[in-house]
Amino acid sequence: MGEIVRYKRDVWGEEVILGVSWDLLWVIAVAVLVLLAAHAIIMAALANKKMDKPSAEGRRVLRHETIDRAFHWLMAASILVLIATGVAPIIGLRIAWLNIHWISGCLLTFIVLFHIVRSMFWQDFKSMILGPGDFGEPFDSAKKPGKYSFEQKGMHWAVTVVVLAVVVTGVLMFLQIDSPFWDRTNSMAEDQLGLVFLLHGLSTLALIALVATHIYFAVRPEKLFYTRSMISGWISEDEMAANHDPSRWSPKEAD
Amino acid sequence: MPATSHDVMPDIELYQPTDEENALALANSLGSDGWILGGGQDTYGWLKDRNKTPVAMIELTQIDAWKGIKETADGVEIGAVTTLTEIVQNPLIQSKFALLATAASKVASPQIRNVGTLGGNLNQDARCWYYRRGLDCYRAGGNICYADSPEGLNREHALFGASRCVAVTASDTAPALVALDATMVVASSSGQRLVSAQDFFVGPDRDITSMTVLNEGEILTAVRLPNEWANAEFYFEKVADRNVWDFALVNVAAAMKVSGGSIEDARIVCGAVECTPRRLEAVENAVRGQQRSEQLANQVAAIASDGARPLNYNHFKVPLMENLVKRAIRG
Numbered sequence: 140m141g142e143i144v145r146y147k148r149d150v151w152g153e154e155v156i157l158g159v160s161w162d163l164l165w166v167i168a169v170a171v172l173v174l175l176a177a178h179a180i181i182m183a184a185l186a187n188k189k190m191d192k193p194s195a196e197g198r199r200v201l202r203h204e205t206i207d208r209a210f211h212w213l214m215a216a217s218i219l220v221l222i223a224t225g226v227a228p229i230i231g232l233r234i235a236w237l238n239i240h241w242i243s244g245c246l247l248t249f250i251v252l253f254h255i256v257r258s259m260f261w262q263d264f265k266s267m268i269l270g271p272g273d274f275g276e277p278f279d280s281a282k283k284p285g286k287y288s289f290e291q292k293g294m295h296w297a298v299t300v301v302v303l304a305v306v307v308t309g310v311l312m313f314l315q316i317d318s319p320f321w322d323r324t325n326s327m328a329e330d331q332l333g334l335v336f337l338l339h340g341l342s343t344l345a346l347i348a349l350v351a352t353h354i355y356f357a358v359r360p361e362k363l364f365y366t367r368s369m370i371s372g373w374i375s376e377d378e379m380a381a382n383h384d385p386s387r388w389s390p391k392e393a394d
Numbered sequence: 395m396p397a398t399s400h401d402v403m404p405d406i407e408l409y410q411p412t413d414e415e416n417a418l419a420l421a422n423s424l425g426s427d428g429w430i431l432g433g434g435q436d437t438y439g440w441l442k443d444r445n446k447t448p449v450a451m452i453e454l455t456q457i458d459a460w461k462g463i464k465e466t467a468d469g470v471e472i473g474a475v476t477t478l479t480e481i482v483q484n485p486l487i488q489s490k491f492a493l494l495a496t497a498a499s500k501v502a503s504p505q506i507r508n509v510g511t512l513g514g515n516l517n518q519d520a521r522c523w524y525y526r527r528g529l530d531c532y533r534a535g536g537n538i539c540y541a542d543s544p545e546g547l548n549r550e551h552a553l554f555g556a557s558r559c560v561a562v563t564a565s566d567t568a569p570a571l572v573a574l575d576a577t578m579v580v581a582s583s584s585g586q587r588l589v590s591a592q593d594f595f596v597g598p599d600r601d602i603t604s605m606t607v608l609n610e611g612e613i614l615t616a617v618r619l620p621n622e623w624a625n626a627e628f629y630f631e632k633v634a635d636r637n638v639w640d641f642a643l644v645n646v647a648a649a650m651k652v653s654g655g656s657i658e659d660a661r662i663v664c665g666a667v668e669c670t671p672r673r674l675e676a677v678e679n680a681v682r683g684q685q686r687s688e689q690l691a692n693q694v695a696a697i698a699s700d701g702a703r704p705l706n707y708n709h710f711k712v713p714l715m716e717n718l719v720k721r722a723i724r725g
Contacts, residue, residue, distance in 0.1 A: 147530035148529075148530065149530075150529060157530065157536060158537060228601075233601045233607075234600065235557075235599040237557055237599060238599075316557075316558060317703075322703075325538065325539060325542050325543040325544070325546075332537055332538060333537065
C-alpha cells in the first residue's frame with residue numbers, strides 16, 4: 140500500500156507537500172468497481188421482489204428544462220474530458236493534454252457559475268435542499284420524495300462540493316501556467332503550491348468515484364427513465380406516481 | 395533532494411550484454427530500474443550525484459551489431475553505439491552527409507567524442523541545471539519550474555514550446571539528423587519500429603519527464619540516413635560560451651538542394667531553442683524556389699523567430715537564432 144500524500148524538498152531543502160499519491164487512483168478504481176459490482180449483484184438478487192416497472196406510456200410531465208439538460212451534458216462532457224486528460228499522463232499516455240485540460244476546465248467553471256446563478260434565481264432551489272426529513276426516506280418505502288430523492292440530493296451535494304474544490308484549485312493551478320490571458324509568474328510558494336496540488340488531486344479522485352457511481356446509476360434499469368428525462372426532458376405520469384410524491388412536486392405537463 | 399557529488403559511482407549492478415537479444419531482454423525485464431547507456435557521458439553525473447538511482451546499468455557498447463557505419467541500398471545506417479569520433483572521421487559520412495560529421499565534431503571535447511556515442515548524444519537528458527541539481531521540478535516529477543520563476547536563471551533555456559518545463563534539447567547531432575530526414579530504428583523485445591528523427595524527440599506538452607518517444611524496454615539501435623539528402627549543400631554552426639566542452643546556446647543545421655543558384659528544397663533546423671530540435675518550416679517554405687543570396691537570407695531570417703517567447707534572461711537567443719539562420723541560408 141502506497142502513501143496518500145507525496146512530499147518533496149523545496150529549493151531551500153525543507154520538506155513540503157508535492158501532491159496526492161497517484162497510487163490512490165488504483166485504490167479508488169478498484170474500490171468503486173467492487174462496490175458497484177456488489178450493488179449490481181444485490182439488486183439482481185432482489186429483482187423478483189421489486190414492483191413492476193412503471194409504464195413510460197401515457198401523459199408526460201416535465202422534469203428538466205431544455206437549457207438545464209444542455210448544461211448537464213456540457214458539464215458531463217467537460218468533466219469526462221478533464222478526468223481523461225488529467226489521468227492520461229498519470230497512467231503514462233503521451234498526449235498533449237494540458238491545453239485540452241485547461242480549456243475544459245474553463246468550460247466547467249463557466250457552467251458551474253451559470254448553474255449556481257440559475258439554480259438560485261430561476262430554478263426551484265428548495266427542491267434540492269437536503270433536510271433532516273430526507274434521511275428517513277431510504278428506510279421507509281411508503282415515503283416518496285419530491286422532485287429529487289434522498290440519493291439524488293446526496294449525489295448532487297457531494298458532486299457540488301467536489302466540483303467546487305476541483306474548480307477552485309484548478310483555477311489556482313491554471314494561474315501557474317502560460318495561457319492566452321496571461322504569462323505565468325511561477326511565483327506561488329512551493330508549500331502553498333503543493334497544498335493546491337494535493338487538494339486538486341484528492342478532489343479529482345473523489346470526482347472519479349462520484350462520476351463512476353453516477354454513470355452506474357444512470358444506466359441501471361430502474362433508473363433509466365431519469366436518464367431518459369435528462370435527454371428528452373420528461374417522465375411519464377406513471378413513473379412519477381411510482382417514484383415521487385405529487386404533494387411535494389407538481390411539475391408542468393410536458394409538451 | 396539536491397545531492398552533493400560523491401564523485402564516485404554508487405553500488406550498482408552493471409550489465410554488458412554482447413548481443414541484441416540479451417540487451418533487449420535486460421531492458422525489458424529491468425524496465426525503469428535499468429539505465430541504458432552508451433559511452434556514459436550523460437550517465438555518470440546523474441549517478442555520481444545520486445540524483446537518479448537506477449538499480450542497474452545496461453551498457454551497450456559491447457554489442458557489435460549496433461556499432462559502425464555501413465552503406466545501404468538507400469543510404470547509410472549508423473549503429474547507435476558508434477562513437478562520435480568515428481562518425482566525424484568516417485569517409486562515407488564526410489563525403490555524403492558532411493552535415494552530420496560537422497555536427498558531431500562540435501559535440502563537447504575530443505575526449506568525450508572518443509567515448510560518447512551517437513545514441514547517447516541523441517538520448518541525453520535535459521541540461522537545465524535546476525533539474526540536474528536534483529530539484530523536484532516538473533521534469534523530475536514535481537510541480538514547479540525553477541528556471542521559469544521570477545528569480546530563475548534561464549539564459550540557456552527555451553524560446554519555443556515551453557509547457558511548464560523550459561529546458562531545451564542539448565544535442566548537436568539531433569538537429570543535423572532532423573535536417574537530413576533521418577529515421578531512428580527503435581527495438582524492443584517485442585520487435586522493431588521506425589521513427590522519423592523529427593518525431594523521435596518529444597516536448598514537455600506530450601511528456602514532461604522524457605525527451606524521446608522511447609518507452610520502457612525500448613532501445614535506439616541505429617540511425618538511417620536516406621540518400622535523398624546526400625551531398626546536398628550543408629551548413630552547421632553552433633554558438634556556445636566556449637568553443638569546446640560546452641552545450642549550444644543555439645545551433646543550426648541546414649540541408650539545401652541548390653541548382654543554378656536556386657534553392658529547390660531545404661530543411662533547416664535549430665537546436666537549443668526548444669525541448670526538441672525546431673524545424674523551421676516557415677523559413678524552408680520562404681526560401682524554396684528562391685535564389686540563394688544574402689538578400690534572401692536577410693529577408694527570411696526574421697521568420698525563424700516568429701512565435702518566440704523569451705524568458706527573463708534569454709532574449710539574446712532571438713537575434714542569435716535569426717543570424718544563424720541568415721548565415722545558413724546565404725552559405
